[in-house]
Amino acid sequence: MKPIAIKNPHFPYIQGPGNQLNFLFGAMAVTVRLMATMVALLGIISFIIGVIAENKKPAAGTPIQGKDVVICKYPSDPTVVLGYLSAAFLIATTVVGYFSLFYPYKGQSVPQGALFRSTSFVVFFNIAIFTAGLAGALLLWPTITEQLHLSRNVHRNLNTDCPTAKTGLLGGGAFLSLDSSLLWLVALMLADNAREDYLEENEKDRVGHEAAKGTV
Numbered sequence: 001m002k003p004i005a006i007k008n009p010h011f012p013y014i015q016g017p018g019n020q021l022n023f024l025f026g027a028m029a030v031t032v033r034l035m036a037t038m039v040a041l042l043g044i045i046s047f048i049i050g051v052i053a054e055n056k057k058p059a060a061g062t063p064i065q066g067k068d069v070v071i072c073k074y075p076s077d078p079t080v081v082l083g084y085l086s087a088a089f090l091i092a093t094t095v096v097g098y099f100s101l102f103y104p105y106k107g108q109s110v111p112q113g114a115l116f117r118s119t120s121f122v123v124f125f126n127i128a129i130f131t132a133g134l135a136g137a138l139l140l141w142p143t144i145t146e147q148l149h150l151s152r153n154v155h156r157n158l159n160t161d162c163p164t165a166k167t168g169l170l171g172g173g174a175f176l177s178l179d180s181s182l183l184w185l186v187a188l189m190l191a192d193n194a195r196e197d198y199l200e201e202n203e204k205d206r207v208g209h210e211a212a213k214g215t216v
Contacts, residue, residue: 032192035100036185039093043181046089050139050174053082057146057170061153061162072153072162080150083143083170087136090177094132097184101125101191114198121190128183135180138173142166 057079061072102112116122142165149164 030103030105032100032105032188035096035103036188039097039100039181039184039188042089042093042096043178043184046086046093046181047174047178049082049089050086050170050177053079053086053143054168054171054174056082057142057167058164059167060164061149063160063162065158066154068156068158070155070158070160070162072149072155072160074150074153074162074164079165079170080143080147083139083146086170086174086177087139087143090132090135090139090180093177093181093184094129097128097132097181097188100184100188105195108195108199110195110198115191115194118190118194121187121194124183124187124190128180128187131176131183132180135173135176138169138176142169142173 056077058075058077061074064071064073101115102110104110116125146165149162153162
């Protein structure tokens, strides 16, 4: 099936992985610097929210004895909401970081194979994906656990101490979220270098081909 061509004076017509980003930025010129700023900003926001979520998490709840049960009363805190927000910004960082690598800047598309010929790019690309996945796990695991503790606060175990999510996981996820954004920035820099090398080689080949035709 052919891709649907969407022509609009406010949205540049570019097919390929960068077309989604045109809808986000409209008529704004998408540059490497703009994408790097977006990745860094989203990563920093995810980091800050994750750290706040870690600091706001209570150490434990207060057990209240009932009839054959213990009801855990937890102080009101924004840990669950902040945990999901931090994970959401991490996902946004990862999506923007990924698409920024293959976006056809200035309308010049470069095959993905040309980028993956760079060993350094391949290394940082894979590390960025792995780090983002690990950060997501460390952010979502304690967030979901905390949500379960809050919703299932009636226990038949009379010796329960009303635990909360494991301390340190949200903070670790926040730092890894920041690390992943930095790794996406390094991958973007390496992709930009590989893109320039590819376009320069193509230009040299084109000039050489035209010169050869002129001598015939």
